[in-house]
Amino acid sequence: MRWHAPSLEDLRGRSLRYVRISVTERCQFRCPYCRPESGEEPCDAAPDYLTAKEIGRVARVLSGLGINTVRFTGGEPLLRRDLAQIVGAVREVGVTDLALTTNAALLTLKRAKELADAGLKRINISFDTLDENRFKRLSGGAPMAPVLAGIEAVGESGMRLKTNTVVLRDENESELLDVARFVWARGGVPRFIEVMPMGAGADLTMVPAVEILAKFDIDPEVQTANLTGGIGPADYWLHEGRRDQPFGVIAATTRNFCAACNRIRLTATGEVRACLASAKGTELRPILRNSALGDQALVDAVCEALAMKPEGHRFSDGIPGETPMRLLGG
Numbered sequence: 001m002r003w004h005a006p007s008l009e010d011l012r013g014r015s016l017r018y019v020r021i022s023v024t025e026r027c028q029f030r031c032p033y034c035r036p037e038s039g040e041e042p043c044d045a046a047p048d049y050l051t052a053k054e055i056g057r058v059a060r061v062l063s064g065l066g067i068n069t070v071r072f073t074g075g076e077p078l079l080r081r082d083l084a085q086i087v088g089a090v091r092e093v094g095v096t097d098l099a100l101t102t103n104a105a106l107l108t109l110k111r112a113k114e115l116a117d118a119g120l121k122r123i124n125i126s127f128d129t130l131d132e133n134r135f136k137r138l139s140g141g142a143p144m145a146p147v148l149a150g151i152e153a154v155g156e157s158g159m160r161l162k163t164n165t166v167v168l169r170d171e172n173e174s175e176l177l178d179v180a181r182f183v184w185a186r187g188g189v190p191r192f193i194e195v196m197p198m199g200a201g202a203d204l205t206m207v208p209a210v211e212i213l214a215k216f217d218i219d220p221e222v223q224t225a226n227l228t229g230g231i232g233p234a235d236y237w238l239h240e241g242r243r244d245q246p247f248g249v250i251a252a253t254t255r256n257f258c259a260a261c262n263r264i265r266l267t268a269t270g271e272v273r274a275c276l277a278s279a280k281g282t283e284l285r286p287i288l289r290n291s292a293l294g295d296q297a298l299v300d301a302v303c304e305a306l307a308m309k310p311e312g313h314r315f316s317d318g319i320p321g322e323t324p325m326r327l328l329g330g
């Protein structure tokens with residue numbers, strides 16, 4: 001008899017391998033495509049947020065079902081003072097592919113080293129511009145220097161770096177190659193994102209992938225992506241055909257990737273969501289906080305959420321996502 005790794009499949013045969021865990025809804029930035037209500041300071045977990053121990057337990061259950069990649073996100077995950085404990089709790093249950101998405105404003109070298117020591121392997125930093133004034137405007141007043149220091153800290157602490165740039169019409173669209181060069185020079189992989197109609201992003205004009213690729217002299221009608229179907233939603237290309245100049249494009253609207261979606265999401269308050277664009281999900285927190293209920297109840301709730309996974313979003317039909325991105329972590 002052959003042994004098969006456990007696998008969570010949805011009703012359309014999509015295999016789920018990847019969970020994005022939001023650890024807070026709060027953020028100190030106000031990016032125009034996301035825009036949380038108000039700025040926030042570093043904080044302990046709010047009582048309605050899952051604790052490090054609870055997140056570790058959910059990760060153990062998900063890992064038993066075949067989920068082998070975890071990305072921590074938010075809101076701004078570094079606002080959680082116990083982020084390294086959360087990473088450690090997930091590492092302890094045997095999940096080794098651990099990543100973080102952050103604005104990096106609080107990513108000091110000390111913090112980056114703590115996270116790497118806890119088991120974090122990869123960091124994606126939101127990085128929309130190299131222009132100090134534009135950065136201030138887009139972030140809602142934050143200085144750029146700590147973010148630049150955070151980018152340096154990723155490499156210094158031995159983790160892998162990617163950056164996320166949401167491409168904004170009449171803002172940063174002329175800077176994409178400069179941003180890419182800056183990231184390549186630090187050994188990272190830049191990625192460029194079509195703004196999605198979610199939360200404040202629904203009011204913005206999307207710059208389509210074809211225009212993003214044109215900035216790198218690539219015509220997708222003529223060339224195909226160098227790498228597709230990785231663990232995340234990006235297609236990867238090589239600028240000037242050079243292996244040391246890779247970049248990613250995440251084009252939710254014009255190059256829909258829902259058919260290959262391998263992701264589920266866990267909100268900071270413990271709700272499992274099977275789709276970025278749908279508000280449907282199941283609550284794990286009441287199960288986690290009821291000592292009479294065991295892990296099977298968590299498995300059942302995850303499967304119930306999975307049964308609600310739609311075929312995909314309908315951004316290209318003008319139908320926006322039902323939940324702001326900061327509640328789901330992207």
Ligand code: SAM
Nearest residue numbers: 033034074075102103126164195196201325330
């Ligand atoms: N605060 C962290 C950060 O900014 O990296 C993590 C959370 S943020 C919601 C996760 C990712 O979602 C970021 O890379 C951000 O650029 C992206 N994002 C947020 N709103 C978006 C939108 N409407 N369209 C496309 N990307 C969006």
Ligand code: SF4
Nearest residue numbers: 027029031034075103
């Ligand atoms: Fe904060 Fe990230 Fe949203 Fe920007 S994208 S406002 S950094 S949560």
